[in-house]
Amino acid sequence: MPEVTTDFNYKTIKYEELLNDFKILLKDNNLKFTVQRELILKTLYSCDRHLTPESLHQLIQKQYPSLKIGIATVYRTLALLEDSNVVTSLSFGAQGKKYELGAKEHHDHLICTECGSITEFVDEEIENRQKNIAKALNFLMQDHSMQIYGICDKCQTK
């Protein structure tokens, strides 16, 4: 069996580079570079977890108490980032979406139904197979996502 890897390189891009791309994106669309937008990007970059708009907002408020930032701005910026394919959103059974930086290598998710933790993995074989299926069904694939639900290693030993 080919290897499955979960410790693939998270950050395929340096923050400076990401930030620069973001500035270019903004300029190209006649949008403005603001402290709020930068901190949302930076927080998404530095946090490995998958964040809800709510938790992202709280995290920013905790880390930068002097800055006022409204939840509406978080939603608006996440929508902007998602439209520009800078972040990707995941929606599960529960309410709400979780966001993650899309600048990482493509990967799929193992979701623990006990503790809600998300582990990522990549598997070449599945990636290839998906491409083949789309081709066979004359479906123009833009994106795909796969989730495996179950009990994670930690929760099994509890």
Next chain:
Amino acid sequence: MPEVTTDFNYKTIKYEELLNDFKILLKDNNLKFTVQRELILKTLYSCDRHLTPESLHQLIQKQYPSLKIGIATVYRTLALLEDSNVVTSLSFGAQGKKYELGAKEHHDHLICTECGSITEFVDEEIENRQKNIAKALNFLMQDHSMQIYGICDKCQTK
């Protein structure tokens, strides 16, 4: 390449059988068999589309105008059916969930980003690969789902 099939057998169970299982389920849990519950089950069975609570509610009202059914009952019954693994819910980028009968063979989804249509498919190779991955990562798999997003055949020719 092994075949990919989209015309697999939808109904692996006859309605009478499904209904009977449902009645047993209800009895076992001291729950009552009501017209509303039956019609929700029947509508889910006879409709091939993936339904939102909203659309399921409208469909029932249209088909059985004499019956009064509240949206709350639809939500309550869907929750009950989902807990009992009779139906499965899918949540995508958009708001809300869609439900489908879980009594079919397991399958994955092709979702058109143009028209929102959902095509189902099964692929043995991916199914097997998923099992192997879960095993390799010591993850106790309970369920899994895969979605491929893109432009469907019809929308490409438009």
Next chain:
DNA sequence: GTCGCTGCAAAGTCTTTGCAGAGAG
């Protein structure tokens, strides 16, 4: 008859929008 179920409406979540002032370019 009992006790769960239902429709209704009200209350909850989560998300989006309108607006007037603040701030980037």
Next chain:
DNA sequence: CTCTCTGCAAAGACTTTGCAGCGAC
């Protein structure tokens, strides 16, 4: 200066809950 952004609060969309009467068993 101009025109976009922001925070706030109000509005929306979707879902859940409390309740009193109804109905299955």
